[in-house]
Amino acid sequence: MGDVVQIYEDYKDHVDFLTVYVREAHPTDEWQMKSNVKDDVCYAQPKTLEQRVAIANDFTRRFKFPLPFGIDDMGNAANDAYAAWPERIYIIDESGHIAYRGGMGPFNYKPEEAREWLAARYGAVKHEASASPPSGAPTSTAAPAAAPAAK
C-alpha cells in the first residue's frame, strides 16, 4: 500500500480517501504465509469486533498510516457489498456511482490504475526518479505475490 499512500499524498486535495480494514487474508489460523512470520505480522482471524479493532490500530500505529481509516463490522457488510477481500480499490464519483473498480488482490490489485483515473481527471503528479514512495503501508502478503493490505 505504499503506492496508495503516495496516491493519497498526491490527490488528497482533490478527492476523499477511505481505507476499510476487512477480514484478515493470511491469519495464523487459516492461510498464513512465510512472509507474515518474516514481517512479524502474525494475527489469528479476529472473532470479535474488539480483536478486529485492535489489529487495525496496530496497523495504523505501526505504519503511521495517514489515510482516513475504518473497520468493516463483524457482519462483513462492506466486504460483501464490494467483494473486497483480500484487497481491492474502488473510486466512487460525486454522483455515488462506481467510477473505477479495481481487480481482486493480490494479482489484480493495481493502485496505478486508480492513479491513472485520478491523473486523467486532475493531472498527473510527477515524482523524482530517486524518490521512493512511502513505505510501511499495508501490503497484503496475500499469497503467491504479494493489503491496512491486505494482503
Add this chain to the structure above:
Amino acid sequence: MNRFWKWVAGVFGVLLVAAFAVLSFMAGSPKDAYGMVRYALPHMHRGKLKVGSDAPDARIVALDGVSRFHIRERTHGRPLVLVFGSFT
C-alpha cells in the same frame, strides 16, 4: 467396462496430482496451493459491481471501536477512493 472406468479414474487421478503440482509451483508451496484453493478461489468471481453501478453503502466502525459512520458520509461532494485491505 470395469477396466475402462479404472483407466478413467487413473487418468483423472494423475491429472489431479499434476494440476496440484503445477499450482504448488505457482503458489510457492503445496500449503499455499491449498490456501489458494480453500480461501482465494471462492472469492474470485464474487461481486457484481461494475463501473456505473450505484456504490453500495455500508456501516463502518471507526478506529476507536465505538463510533460508526457510513461510507456515503465520506463523499463530501468529491470522488471517494475506497481502499480495502487487511494487515496480513
